[in-house]
Amino acid sequence: MARLSLLLCALGVAGGLALPAEAQQDPGSAxxxxxxxxxxKAIDKALDFVGRVEAVSRVEVRARVTGFLDAVLFKEGExxxxxxxxxxxxxxxxEAAVKQAQGALERSRAAQSLAEIQLDRAQELLNRNSGTVVARDQARAxxxxxxxxxxxxxxxxxTARINLGYTQIAAPIAGKVGRTSVTKGNVVGPDSGVLTSIVSQDPMYVTFPVSQREFLRYQQGGDRPDRSxxxxxxRFQDGxxxxxxxRVDFVNISVDRATDTVVVRAVMPNPAGALRDGQLVRVALQVGAPEQKVVVPQAALIADQGxxxxxxxxxxRAAMRRVKAGAGGTGPDTVxxxxxxxxxxxxxxxxxRVRPGILVQATPVSQSASRI
Structure with a gap:
């Protein structure tokens, strides 16, 4: 009899493991x-791509004459x-070469003045029949x-003045200057390579490849808007x-044979300098009027084999809902x-700890907190 009671207790415990969540939970605890x-929310109809930020202008600064570097006059990154x-x-x-060239020019101008005087004399003598044609021609030559x-x-x-001007290496464009590859006291020249680089800041280009399928779908659309x-x-890498x-300002004239994509370029304002040359970003093209969509935080989504x-x-109580996530949303939100x-x-x-059917005590969480 005692053995039967123990068996029944054991079966009861084992059966309890198979009970649903609501039967296992203490009714008084949620x-x-x-x-x-x-x-x-109103979600823009958009196509997503991976793009890269590019400076509109990029200049590699080089020395055009050879000499000792006397000063570096900028702060890197400014x-x-x-x-x-x-x-x-x-x-x-x-400066000495300029003075030497000035002296040579003065001598040659003096020689020219003398040659003009001699030609006038030779012509005058020829007019008086006191000179010869040969003497006049020699004076003219x-x-x-x-x-x-x-x-x-x-x-x-x-040339000497231009070379003197090249001793002052100035920025050909406005922008942000990079690291310097040389310091004061080094000999620099045309063979020294890039001294530093400058990239423009505002606006910036964003280039991204569009698959041939998407490109043809856009071209064949009857209501496609002006690309401009x-x-x-x-969006940045952190979402x-x-x-x-x-705004889109350029579509490449040819298709990349290796990737079967067309490169598209957009012009993006960058007044605060948040965009950097070479930065990887997510690009969303707004191709239609906004539509009302249900939006939830990505943190709420769980994936399994189903x-x-x-x-x-x-x-x-907690209830499970199978959903289909779509494209769009803002930052960490998902449509x-x-x-x-x-x-x-x-x-x-x-x-x-959430399981289907268990009692829960819901506490509202701010949207910003749910995205952390």
Whole structure:
């Protein structure tokens, strides 16, 4: 009899393991959970792509004459204006070359003046029948040679002045300057390579590849808008959305044979400098009027072999809902295409212990907190 009682107790315990969650839970204790309301929001019809930020202008600064670097006149990473002086090469030798060229030009001009006087005398003597045609022609040839020497010396002086100007290396564009590859005291010249780089800041380009299938679908659409009016939004790698809206300004004329994609470029305002050259971003093309969609935090979604589901609070208990996630949403939010109608209390906090059918005590959680 005692053995039978023990057997029945054991069966009772084993059977308790198979009871549903609501039978196992103490009726007086409800699991505290954090919830948010499944909202219906106006979501832009958008196509998502992966893009990269590119500077509109990018310049590699190089030395154009050879000499000792006398000064580095900028701070790495700072914003500089167009024409700001970046480097200075010792100018002494170049100033001397300018003076030497000036002296040569003065001599050649003096020789030209003399040749003009001699030609006038030769012509005058010839007019008086006291000179010869040969002497006059020789004087004219000497004058032409003197003029040629003046032209050559003027060019030499101009070259010397240009080279002197190259000792002051200035920024050809406005933008942000990078690291310097040389310091004061080094010899620099045309063979020294890139001294530093400058990239423009506002606006910036965002380039992204569009598959040939998507491109053809857009081209064949009867109500496709003007590409210059297609809004472009971007999101950063942490999911945050960039506050400015760009516009498509260029579509490549050929298809990349390796990837079967067309490169599209958008112009994006960058007044605060949040975009950086080479940055990887998510690109959303706004291709239609906004539609009302149900939006929930991504933190509420759970995936298994059957797909994606979430928990809602229904009559004080947790209920599982299979959903179909769609494209769109803002930042860490996700659009739900099927499974919710809006207004449901979606569980986002305490999901580790939630099971279908258990009693829950719902506490509203702010939307911002649910996205952390």
């Amino acid at each position: 699991l505290p959970v954090g919830t948010v309301v499944a909202e219906r 914003l500089i204006k167009d024409g700001a002086e970046l480097y200075r090469i010792e100018p002494d030798l170049f 000497a004058l032409d040679q003197a003029k040629g020497a003046v032209t050559g010396d003027e060019a030499n002086l101009q 009016k297609v809004g472009v939004r971007i 945050s959305e960039y506050g400015q809206v760009g 797909g994606v589901y979430l928990f809602i609070v229904e009559d004080g 739900v295409e099927e499974g919710l109608s809006g207004g449901e209390l979606v569980i986002v906090d305490g999901l580790q």
